[in-house]
Amino acid sequence: MLNKFKVGLALGGFVSFLHVIWSILVATNYAKPLTDFIFKVHMMQSPLIINEFDWRLSVSLIIITAIVGFVVGFIFACFYNWANKGAKKKK
Numbered sequence: 001m002l003n004k005f006k007v008g009l010a011l012g013g014f015v016s017f018l019h020v021i022w023s024i025l026v027a028t029n030y031a032k033p034l035t036d037f038i039f040k041v042h043m044m045q046s047p048l049i050i051n052e053f054d055w056r057l058s059v060s061l062i063i064i065t066a067i068v069g070f071v072v073g074f075i076f077a078c079f080y081n082w083a084n085k086g087a088k089k090k091k
Contacts, residue, residue, distance in 0.1 A: 001081050001084070002077040002080050002081055003077070004073075004074045004077040004078055004081070005074070007073040007074065007076060007077040008069075008070040008071065008072075008073035008074035008077065009070060009073070010073060011069045011070065011072060011073030011076070012065075012066045012067065012068075012069035012070030012071075012073060013066070013069070014069065015065045015066070015068070015069035016062050016063075016065050016066035016069060018065075019061050019062050019065045020062055022061075023053070023058040023061065023062065026050060026051075026053045026058070027053040027058075031050045032048075032050045035048050035050065
């Protein structure tokens with residue numbers, strides 16, 4: 001059985017951490033070269049324009065992704081636990 005809250009916190013923390021890294025990349029002007037490189041190795045041209053860093057938008061992004069990640073992790077753990085109830089009865 002998975003602990004729904006721990007899975008939610010783990011996934012929420014992970015995705016918000018990724019967005020902290022993205023915010024740092026935007027703030028330090030490394031986001032555009034990174035996205036350009038990613039598109040280039042996929043043999044595409046980057047249609048993206050990276051806007052100026054805004055700390056309020058950055059904090060909003062991090063909070064929203066933490067909440068969404070928590071909810072997705074919580075729901076995943078619920079489904080996982082539900083799916084494994086039948087497996088335990090068969091043993």
